[in-house]
Structure formats: structure tokens, C-alpha cells
Amino acid sequence: MNHTLSGSSVLVVGGAKNLGLAIARRADELGASVVIGARDLQAATTAAADLRSGRAIALDAADEESIARAAQQLGAVDHIISTAAAHHNVPVAELDHDATVKAFEAKVIGPMLLAKHFAPQMPPTGSIIMFSGVAAWKPASGFSVMGITNGAASFAAGHLAHELAPIRVNAVSPGIVDSGTWDGMPDADRAAFFDGAAAGTL
Numbered sequence: 535m536n537h538t539l540s541g542s543s544v545l546v547v548g549g550a551k552n553l554g555l556a557i558a559r560r561a562d563e564l565g566a567s568v569v570i571g572a573r574d575l576q577a578a579t580t581a582a583a584d585l586r587s588g589r590a591i592a593l594d595a596a597d598e599e600s601i602a603r604a605a606q607q608l609g610a611v612d613h614i615i616s617t618a619a620a621h622h623n624v625p626v627a628e629l630d631h632d633a634t635v636k637a638f639e640a641k642v643i644g645p646m647l648l649a650k651h652f653a654p655q656m657p658p659t660g661s662i663i664m665f666s667g668v669a670a671w672k673p674a675s676g677f678s679v680m681g682i683t684n685g686a687a688s689f690a691a692g693h694l695a696h697e698l699a700p701i702r703v704n705a706v707s708p709g710i711v712d713s714g715t716w717d718g719m720p721d722a723d724r725a726a727f728f729d730g731a732a733a734g735t736l
Contacts, residue, residue, distance in 0.1 A: 540565030542612040545604075547595055547648065550577040552714040553665075554617035561615075562586050569611065571604060595644025596620075596636060598651075605651035614652055615663045616645045619715075622679045634679055641665070641683040642690055649694050649703070658700045664691050666705040709735060 544561045548554035549570035562568045562585040570585075571593030572578040578590035591607060594600045595618040620640040622633040645664045653662070669677050670685035684707070691705035710731035716724050 538565050539613075543567045543569065543608075543610075544613045544615065545569045545571055545608065545611045545652075546615045546617065547571045547593055547644070548617035548619070549615075550574060550581045550590075552617070553708070553711060554615070555581055556713065557615055557617065558582075558585065558588070561613075562588060566613075569608060595648070596639035598647050601644070601647050602651050605655065608652075610655040610657065611652060612657060612659070613661045613663070614648055614656075616648060617665055618644055619665070623677055624679075625676050626678055629679070637679050637683050638686070642686045645687070646690060646694065649698060653698050653701055656701055661702040661704070662694065662698070664703070664705045666691070666707045668707055668709055670707075 539561055542565075544558075544566040546554050546558040546561065546568060549558040549568070550572040554570075558568050558570050558581065566587070568582070568585055568588045570578040570582045570588060570590050572590070573592070573594045575590060575592040578592070582588035582590040591604050592600060593604045595616065618640040620633070620636040622630065622637045624630075641664075645662065649662055653660075664687045666688040667680065667684035669681040670688060673681055688705045688707075691703050695703035710728065712728060716727065719727065
């Protein structure tokens with residue numbers, strides 16, 4: 535299959551690192567004009583400098599003012615991909631209210647606000663991609679916030695797709711990816727984690 539994004543603009547929220555950066559690089563390879571949106575403007579600027587046609591913009595998925603400001607600055611974009619996440623992986627007995635709210639802001643509320651401010655300017659052929667995850671359908675102790683926010687993202691995509699049609703809205707569940715997200719784990723624990731994920735994957 536021959537894919538091209540030539541002539542289109544792609545905003546990758548959370549595109550300064552990990553999976554978001556890989557997506558930004560691939561979209562750039564396919565000919566898109568890529569905008570990397572991140573809270574850390576310097577990191578986004580550094581990442582965008584390596585792209586053929588990239589630029590950076592300050593955008594915090596948990597801050598509606600920054601989303602509205604970005605929409606005003608960028609105008610119409612063809613595609614939005616939000617990889618923003620704020621993990622709070624603790625047992626329920628150790629839940630922190632503010633950290634739980636941040637997790638929902640990054641994964642669910644942020645993409646909804648992106649749709650609020652950007653969709654009115656997007657073409658009918660535009661798309662918004664959110665990220666869900668297998669944790670939503672495989673409950674595990676210590677991962678309730680991750681599972682619930684991922685499930686909420688999946689539901690949000692369906693509702694947004696209905697309301698924003700013909701703009702397409704989808705939630706992707708990529709599985710466990712060695713994207714850099716897990717680099718904070720001790721080497722042995724990370725290796726065991728990836729081995730376990732591979733053993734349970736077709």
C-alpha cells in the first residue's frame with residue numbers, strides 16, 4: 535500500500551518524545567507538515583528541528599487556554615494525534631485526587647477540548663486520533679486509573695465521531711510498545727515486563 539500525507543498538516547500532541555515523536559517522524563517521512571505540540575516548548579522545538587517540515591508550539595492538554603491559543607495560532611489542521619498521558623499507577627488505596635484528575639485531563643478531557651477548539655477549523659476529510667489501551671479491558675491491580683482513562687478514551691472517540699462527522703475520530707490501542715515510556719523501570723524489571731507482554735500477544 536502506498537501512503538502519503540503530502541500537502542496535509544498533522545498536529546501531534548505529546549510529539550516531543552516516545553511514541554508521539556515516532557509518529558511525528560513517520561508523518562514527516564510521509565510528506566506531512568508536522569506540528570509538535572508539547573508543554574515543554576524547548577523539547578518540542580528540538581524534536582521539530584530534526585524533521586523535514588516541522589515546527590513546534592506550546593500546548594498543554596490539561597490547559598484549555600493553551601489549546602485555544604494553539605488553535606488560533608495554527609488555524610486549520612488536517613489531522614490531530616494526541617498521545618498525551620499522565621500515568622498514576624498506584625493501588626486504589628493510594629490514589630491521589632490531583633494525580634487522578636491529571637490522568638483524565640491528559641487522556642480524555644484534553645482530546646475533547648482539542649476537538650472543541652480545532653474541529654470547527656478542520657476540513658471534512660480531517661481526523662482526530664486518541665490513544666486508548668489494553669489496560670481498559672484487562673483489569674490489573676495498581677492500574678485502575680490507567681484502565682479507566684483508557685476505557686473512557688475509547689468511549690469518548692465514539693461520541694466525538696458521531697458529533698463531529700464527517701471528521702473521523704478514532705482511538706488506537708497500540709499495546710505495550712518499547713517507546714521510551716517504560717525507560718524509568720529497572721532494566722531487569724523492564725525486560726521481564728516486555729517478555730510478559732510478548733507472551734500474551736498474538
